[in-house]
Amino acid sequence: MRPxxxxxxxxxxxxxxxxxxxxxxxxxxxxxxxxxxxxxEPTRRVLLLEDRDDFRQVLHDHLVFSSYQVTSVPSGVExxxxxxxxxIDLIIxxxxxxxxxxxxxxxxxxxxRPATARRFIFFTGHQNNPAIEFFFRRVNATxxxxxxxxxxxxSAIESVLLRLR
Numbered sequence: 001m002r003p004x005x006x007x008x009x010x011x012x013x014x015x016x017x018x019x020x021x022x023x024x025x026x027x028x029x030x031x032x033x034x035x036x037x038x039x040x041e042p043t044r045r046v047l048l049l050e051d052r053d054d055f056r057q058v059l060h061d062h063l064v065f066s067s068y069q070v071t072s073v074p075s076g077v078e079x080x081x082x083x084x085x086x087x088i089d090l091i092i093x094x095x096x097x098x099x100x101x102x103x104x105x106x107x108x109x110x111x112x113r114p115a116t117a118r119r120f121i122f123f124t125g126h127q128n129n130p131a132i133e134f135f136f137r138r139v140n141a142t143x144x145x146x147x148x149x150x151x152x153x154x155s156a157i158e159s160v161l162l163r164l165r
Contacts, residue, residue, distance in 0.1 A: 044089040044161070048072045049079045049105065051097045059092065064152050076100025076108070083109050083116070090160060091116065092153075095124040095132055103135050118163060120155045123148065 022127045045066045052073070060072045068090075073079050082088070090136035095102035102122055117139065122148045125146035126132055136143050142156050158160070 044068050045068045046090045046092060047079060047088045049074075049076060049081050049091070049097060051090060051094060051101070059153070062153070063092075066154070071098065074098075076102070076105035079105055080108055083113060088119065089164075090119050090121070090157060092121045092123070092157075095122055096126060097163045103132075106135075106139065119160065121153075121160055154162065 012020075023134075036114070046063055046072055048056060048063065050058055050059060050072070051074045056072050056074065060070050063070045070083050070089075071083060072077055077099050079091075079093070080100070093102045093105060097105075100108070106120060106122075118140075121142045121144065122136065123144040123146055124132060128144055135141070142160055144156055
């Protein structure tokens with residue numbers, strides 16, 4: 001061992017032998033109130049149809065956070081498969097999707113399950129489209145115009161669920 005190493009080892013040994021200084025010990029008790037989030041089981045099954053992945057994910061996350069059991073699909077074709085798998089409490093549907101758009105999806109679903117007609121909420125970014133506006137008036141649709149706030153979606157959901165009671 002080198003002389004520097006021996007000196008360092010001796011100094012460390014001397015430091016350990018010194019008596020420990022005693023400081024007054026003070027105990028502090030800290031009470032913390034923690035708000036526990038209550039988890040509610042999903043109460044309603046929602047089918048969400050939107051072809052844009054980013055928008056669909058935002059809506060999906062919002063609905064799950066609001067305690068809905070959500071199935072998200074990118075088109076009416078997948079939506080029809082989900083309708084055939086079981087009862088859906090609410091359908092939130094984009095009007096413009098590939099293959100099977102909102103109107104065609106509505107007619108296909110209501111033909112198989114007529115009671116679902118009152119369970120739709122449509123949204124669209126195509127304002128002033130006469131064909132879409134005619135369809136909305138014909139079926140007395142609940143409609144959200146893009147862009148919309150999530151609070152508007154919540155209000156539309158409450159309105160539709162209230163009518164179903």
